[in-house]
Amino acid sequence: MKTFALIGAAGYIAPRHMRAIKAVGGDLAVALDPSDSVGIIDSHFPDAHFFVEFERFDRHIDKLRRAGRGIDFVSVCSPNYLHDAHCRFGMRANADVICEKPLVLNPWNIDGLSDIEQETGRRISTILQLRLHPALQALKARIDATDRTDHEVVLTYVTSRGKWYNSSWKGDTGKAGGVATNxxxxxxxxxxxxxxxxxxxxxxxxxxxxxxxxxxxGKAEVRWFLSVDRADLPAELKAGQTTFRSVAVDGEEVEFSEGFTDLHTRSYEEILAGRGFGIDLVRPSINIASAIRDMTVVTLDKSAHPFALRR
Structure with a gap:
């Protein structure tokens, strides 16, 4: 049985990690969050130790290590800007790390994490669950089977958030990286x-x-639009629907709305089998998102996403 520590136990994504740890036969030994609204732990690991102070959490993990019962994995579900530090902590605690995306906010931080991997012999794996979605894996197989390099792709993702969103760390660009990152x-x-x-x-x-x-x-021209404003939802959506997710390739919709519920568990299964997504794989997406924060916004033209043109 592998033992886990979880940083960020009160967050939105933490329950998926708890379910995944349970599903792979692991044990959540200890969890940390500055908020104590973590009753969800009882549904999965009622015997897990819990701390609201990092110092006491650190001490507890060190005591376990010295007693020969060290943590095998530290799962990082904290706010985006803390991922770098918490990954460093996990490796220095002699554990492998499973980190929610984005691994870091800036590409140069990847190099530092790579150095610590080399120093400690530990490994970071990032949750890139879309790579495990069966419909997207089938799409990749079709794309790779041809020499075509002129695909046209339109990506649209609108996931409405309430007023709380911009009052939280997620609305702070310095902590979340902006909507394109988050x-x-x-x-x-x-x-x-x-x-x-x-x-x-x-x-x-x-x-x-x-x-x-x-x-x-390399093989496509992509137009993308991302939003957390419900005003950007298409008018034709069913009443009460708060999220619109669409990827069209060469005018054909790629249906991947189903099959999301167990992708964190699939991710954990792959990581425990030694097939996790290492830090070098995240560099391209981090480069894109980081550049967006500093790029000059250009005047709209016909190449822009239709949702941007309608504003």
Whole structure:
């Protein structure tokens, strides 16, 4: 049985990690969060130790290590800007790390984590669950089977958030990286995985709640639009539907709405089997998202995403 520590136990994504740890036969030994609203732990690991102070959490893990019962994995679900530090902590605690995306906010931080991997002999794996989605794996197989390099892709993701969003760390660009990082990083990874490295990117829109631009990948021209504003939802959506996710390749919709519920568990299974997604794989998406924060916004033209043009 592998033992786990979880940093960020009160966050939105933490329950998926708890379920995954349970599903792979692991044991959550200890968890940390400055918020004590973590009753969800009882549904999975009621005997887990819990701390609201990092210092006491650190001490507890060190005591376990010295007693010969060290942690095998540290799962990092903390706010984006803390991932780097918490990954460093995990490796220095002689554990492998499973980190939610984005691994880091800036590409130069990847090099530092790589150095610590070499120093400690530990490994970081990132949750890139879209690479494990059966529909997207089938799409990749079709793309790889041809020599075509002129695919046209339209990516649209609108996931409405309430007023709380911008009052939390997620609305702080310095902590979350901006909307393109916070909700778009896994899509940027998906696009580069499917179509190859980015050779050019353009930014048409960037504000607190939305961003839009284009990517020229090795095999595709991509128009993308990301938003957390419900006003950007298509009018034709069913009443009460708060999220719109669409990827169209050469005018054909790629249906991958189903099959998301167990992808964190699949990710953990792959990691424990030695097939996790290492830190070098995240570099392309981190480069894209980081560049968006500093790029000059250009005037809208016909190459922009239709949702950007309608504003």
């Amino acid at each position: 909700i778009g990083i896994h899509f940027f990874d998906m696009l580069t995985w499917l179509f190859g490295p980015v050779t050019k990117q353009t930014l048409y829109l960037r504000d607190r709640d939305r961003a839009a631009g284009t990517l020229q990948c």
